[in-house]
Amino acid sequence: MPEQSLNIPQLLAVLLITFFAIRWYISPSTTTHSSNSSARQRRGPRPEQIEQIAQMFPQLDRRSIGWDLARNGGNVGATTERILGRGLDVPPLNFQLPAVSTASPSTSSTPSSRHNPAASQPKHPDLITRYNLGSKVNAPVEEKEDISAGKKPAWSGDKAKRQAELQKRKEEMILKARQKMLERVEKERKGEGS
Amino acid sequence: MSSSAVASKRLFHEYRTLTNDPPEGITAGPVNEDDLFLWEALIQGPEGTPFEGGLFPAELKFPKDYPLAPPKMKFTCDIWHPNVYPSGDVCISILHPPGDDPNHYEHASERWSPIQSVEKILISVMSMLAEPNDESPANVDAARMWRERRSEYEKIVRENVRKGLGL
Amino acid sequence: MDSDDEINSVQSSEDDFMDDEDSLGEDFDAVEEPDDFGFSQDKDIKPRKQAYEVDFKVWGPGQIQDQQDKQVEEVSAVIGQPTESTAILLRHARWNKERLIESYMDKRDEVLESSGLSEDKEGSASITKADDFMCDICCEDGKDLDTFAMKCGHRFCVNCYRTYLASKIRDEGEAARIKCPGEGCERIVDSKSLKLLVTEDLKDRYHELLTRTYVDDMNNLKWCPAPDCTYAVECGVKQKDLTKIVPTVTCSCGHHFCFGCSLNDHQPAPCMLVKKWMKKCEDDSETANWISANTKECPKCHSTIEKNGGCNHMTCRKCRHEFCWMCMGVWSEHGTSWYNCNRYEEKSGSDARDAQAKSRQSLERYLHYYNRYANHEQSAKLDKDIYLKTEKKMTQLQSSSNMSWIEVQFLQEASQALQQCRQTLKWTYAFAYYLARNNLTEIFEDNQKDLEMAVENLSEMFEKSTDQLAGLKVEMLDKTSYCKRRRIILLNDTAENLKSGMILIIPNS
Numbered sequence: 097m098p099e100q101s102l103n104i105p106q107l108l109a110v111l112l113i114t115f116f117a118i119r120w121y122i123s124p125s126t127t128t129h130s131s132n133s134s135a136r137q138r139r140g141p142r143p144e145q146i147e148q149i150a151q152m153f154p155q156l157d158r159r160s161i162g163w164d165l166a167r168n169g170g171n172v173g174a175t176t177e178r179i180l181g182r183g184l185d186v187p188p189l190n191f192q193l194p195a196v197s198t199a200s201p202s203t204s205s206t207p208s209s210r211h212n213p214a215a216s217q218p219k220h221p222d223l224i225t226r227y228n229l230g231s232k233v234n235a236p237v238e239e240k241e242d243i244s245a246g247k248k249p250a251w252s253g254d255k256a257k258r259q260a261e262l263q264k265r266k267e268e269m270i271l272k273a274r275q276k277m278l279e280r281v282e283k284e285r286k287g288e289g290s
Numbered sequence: 291m292s293s294s295a296v297a298s299k300r301l302f303h304e305y306r307t308l309t310n311d312p313p314e315g316i317t318a319g320p321v322n323e324d325d326l327f328l329w330e331a332l333i334q335g336p337e338g339t340p341f342e343g344g345l346f347p348a349e350l351k352f353p354k355d356y357p358l359a360p361p362k363m364k365f366t367c368d369i370w371h372p373n374v375y376p377s378g379d380v381c382i383s384i385l386h387p388p389g390d391d392p393n394h395y396e397h398a399s400e401r402w403s404p405i406q407s408v409e410k411i412l413i414s415v416m417s418m419l420a421e422p423n424d425e426s427p428a429n430v431d432a433a434r435m436w437r438e439r440r441s442e443y444e445k446i447v448r449e450n451v452r453k454g455l456g457l
Numbered sequence: 458m459d460s461d462d463e464i465n466s467v468q469s470s471e472d473d474f475m476d477d478e479d480s481l482g483e484d485f486d487a488v489e490e491p492d493d494f495g496f497s498q499d500k501d502i503k504p505r506k507q508a509y510e511v512d513f514k515v516w517g518p519g520q521i522q523d524q525q526d527k528q529v530e531e532v533s534a535v536i537g538q539p540t541e542s543t544a545i546l547l548r549h550a551r552w553n554k555e556r557l558i559e560s561y562m563d564k565r566d567e568v569l570e571s572s573g574l575s576e577d578k579e580g581s582a583s584i585t586k587a588d589d590f591m592c593d594i595c596c597e598d599g600k601d602l603d604t605f606a607m608k609c610g611h612r613f614c615v616n617c618y619r620t621y622l623a624s625k626i627r628d629e630g631e632a633a634r635i636k637c638p639g640e641g642c643e644r645i646v647d648s649k650s651l652k653l654l655v656t657e658d659l660k661d662r663y664h665e666l667l668t669r670t671y672v673d674d675m676n677n678l679k680w681c682p683a684p685d686c687t688y689a690v691e692c693g694v695k696q697k698d699l700t701k702i703v704p705t706v707t708c709s710c711g712h713h714f715c716f717g718c719s720l721n722d723h724q725p726a727p728c729m730l731v732k733k734w735m736k737k738c739e740d741d742s743e744t745a746n747w748i749s750a751n752t753k754e755c756p757k758c759h760s761t762i763e764k765n766g767g768c769n770h771m772t773c774r775k776c777r778h779e780f781c782w783m784c785m786g787v788w789s790e791h792g793t794s795w796y797n798c799n800r801y802e803e804k805s806g807s808d809a810r811d812a813q814a815k816s817r818q819s820l821e822r823y824l825h826y827y828n829r830y831a832n833h834e835q836s837a838k839l840d841k842d843i844y845l846k847t848e849k850k851m852t853q854l855q856s857s858s859n860m861s862w863i864e865v866q867f868l869q870e871a872s873q874a875l876q877q878c879r880q881t882l883k884w885t886y887a888f889a890y891y892l893a894r895n896n897l898t899e900i901f902e903d904n905q906k907d908l909e910m911a912v913e914n915l916s917e918m919f920e921k922s923t924d925q926l927a928g929l930k931v932e933m934l935d936k937t938s939y940c941k942r943r944r945i946i947l948l949n950d951t952a953e954n955l956k957s958g959m960i961l962i963i964p965n966s
Contacts, residue, residue, distance in 0.1 A: 219368060220366060220367045220368055220454075222453055222454050222455060222456035223345060223347065223367075223454055223455060223456065224455065224456035225456065226347070233456075250309075250310070251306050251309050251310050255323050258309070258319075258323065259322070259323060261309075262309070262317070262319045265317050266317050266330075266332055269317050269332055269334075269345060270332070270345055270455070273334070273343065273344070273345040273455055274455045274456065274457065276343055277343045277344075277451070277452060277455050277457055278457065280343060281452070281457060293620070296594075296595040296597075296616075296617075299595060299596050299597065300594065300595055300596045302596075303596035355624075357594055357595075358620060358621065358624050403638060403640060404594045404617065404621060404638055405593055405594065405638055405639060405640040406640065
């Protein structure tokens with residue numbers, strides 16, 4: 097089904113925009129008036145208009161609002177009516193929001209990317225960095241033996257020793273977990289390869 | 291004995307118990323013994339869950355009237371879970387003082403009482419990782435994903451687990 | 458006693474549970490009547506009860522305590538338990554004494570156990586020193602440490618026990634049902650133990666809370682919700698009758714409130730509609746009004762769905778119906794076109810869009826009623842402001858027109874009537890929103906219109922300048938009493954129709 101991702105109005109709109117774009121490239125120095133109007137078409141809706149509608153209908157995608165505004169020449173009233181009426185159309189994939197609001201993360205075609213900010217941009221440094229274990233990472237086998245040997249943790253009467261012991265336990269725990277995870281990743285990779 | 295002295299004493303006692311007899315997969319203690327009211331804990335992801343193999347650092351802040359009031363717990367790593375706020379704050383019944391549940395989702399018996407302990411909190415949090423509570427999500431997006439797109443949820447969790455270990 | 462007869466007539470259809478409450482009420486009356494100065498005065502003045510009025514009685518703090526003590530004594534004599542234990546048993550049984558006595562006679566040990574009073578004669582609770590003990594709360598140990606445990610054996614040091622109880626009483630406002638601090642222990646700290654442990658400064662608070670729980674537990678008693686008011690109101694209207702009766706009561710402090718939901722007087726609308734309406738107003742305020750026209754409903758089960766992701770593939774949380782957000786059609790008709798809808802003209806979609814148009818219509822209907830509702834609320838506030846200004850006017854009027862203070866009271870009366878009628882009008886609009894149309898609704902709307910016109914007339918006069926007001930006195934007095942009459946007619950009519958089930962409520966608006 098090759099045409100299923102574009103319906104007729106969208107197709108028309110794409111053609112329209114392409115047409116304007118081409119016209120703009122071909123005749124960059126026509127009269128002041130026409131260059132102004134083509135510039136407006138190219139720029140699309142003003143960010144504050146999109147903002148205004150987005151505040152009224154927070155559940156709507158900014159891109160769809162922008163797309164509708166772009167098509168009716170920035171008529172906020174008409175867009176509102178349409179939202180209340182049959183709802184907005186899905187903008188074509190190549191439609192871009194005006195520069196200011198492209199920063200907003202809403203891109204309707206990739207829902208997962210806006211759902212998992214946690215996965216896409218870690219806020220916290222990993223444990224190796226945090227515990228400064230970069231140097232110890234490369235001696236994993238030794239660490240492993242260490243853990244099985246010094247199994248029984250003991251309470252020390254000395255404050256400094258306790259502190260150091262706790263630190264050591266945490267580091268061992270991290271390195272062990274990393275080691276295990278590394279093995280698992282390795283296994284998975286082999287599994288995929290075969 | 292002032293309340294903060296009671297708290298210190300009790301925290302010190304709990305620290306000793308946790309050191310001598312640590313529960314499987316948990317290491318916890320004060321960040322610095324000069325201040326017994328701030329702890330750091332490392333919790334292993336429970337086996338058989340997407341958190342398996344992961345190690346999750348969290349910070350526990352105790353109030354001066356501990357153990358009458360519960361501590362606050364906050365993960366200091368990226369964790370994608372219905373009951374953990376995006377800020378890392380953990381939302382679990384054992385950390386709520388009784389009589390403090392506007393939604394009445396929880397029974398009073400599940401909530402904090404002075405007889406609970408750091409160990410019980412950490413064990414509860416561990417089992418929370420395995421079994422999210424869908425009723426009162428702290429992270430709505432994660433809750434919805436957990437409910438509707440489980441495989442996507444698990445993928446994110448696994449990704450975070452690896453990143454957390456620097457892999 | 459004429460008041461009880463009326464209560465009986467209202468609740469003639471009640472079950473046996475009701476009967477014990479009635480007999481209870483009689484007991485109080487018999488004893489309390491002599492010191493009951495002026496609480497039931499209203500009944501003496503009004504010769505006949507209006508259809509929209511309910512019987513009620515106001516109790517002062519001392520009387521509440523007396524009632525409580527008297528019941529404890531009575532039950533204590535019957536079951537042969539000391540008053541402390543009886544008090545716990547009664548609180549545990551939520552003051553249903555017949556049920557308590559009955560179950561106590563049947564299965565005494567079970568009742569005692571469940572309320573935390575198991576029969577263990579040896580070693581009644583006391584503060585002791587224990588060997589080889591460490592308090593699980595503060596980790597304190599030592600032979601000299603004072604410790605306490607109830608019969609459940611969860612022993613803690615007295616300090617921790619005290620702090621625990623203090624925080625329960627002071628911070629959480631618990632009294633009658635504080636549990637043992639031991640983990641998972643359900644034993645309730647009995648009043649003897651509390652006496653032993655609660656520090657002097659908290660005793661008053663503790664007793665106050667116990668009294669409060671008494672009123673909270675009684676189905677026929679409610680605290681007056683006015684700030685700092687210490688009275689409670691007794692009324693026999695039951696929770697399940699609230700769909701048919703709107704029990705507005707008036708506390709001795711002057712506050713009118715609904716006995717059913719403790720909100721301000723909301724006649725003629727029944728409690729559940731008020732609740733629905735307030736929730737609706739909260740949800741639909743300002744921009745939400747517009748949003749609600751757009752948040753779509755699940756085409757299958759009609760629960761509201763808000764889209765907050767980009768994907769058009771919606772799964773209703775409630776009924777798991779899968780549909781396309783764009784065209785509202787069934788998702789399975791979409792093939793593999795996941796994030797774009799190109800099925801705009803499918804039948805299932807156009808039907809669903811018709812439904813959207815309907816939802817917009819219903820929004821407009823809501824706004825019609827809401828605007829009128831809000832208008833009366835706002836006007837009542839303005840009328841009040843005007844009245845405050847009028848107080849000044851009244852003083853001026855006295856000096857300018859030889860009228861005495863008593864003679865200018867007509868203004869205050871007018872102001873009060875305005876407030877009251879607007880309060881009623883306001884709720885008639887919320888009520889009307891939920892009414893199914895039939896000829897009774899028309900009568901209701903006629904009544905509403907009459908009252909509204911009278912109120913607006915009076916309100917207009919009320920705003921006239923001081924020199925004009927003197928000349929309007931007779932007319933205003935007439936209008937005031939006309940307004941009041943119209944209000945009573947409206948309320949009576951509605952109350953009667955509501956009671957007889959003639960008024961139909963739209964089930965799902």
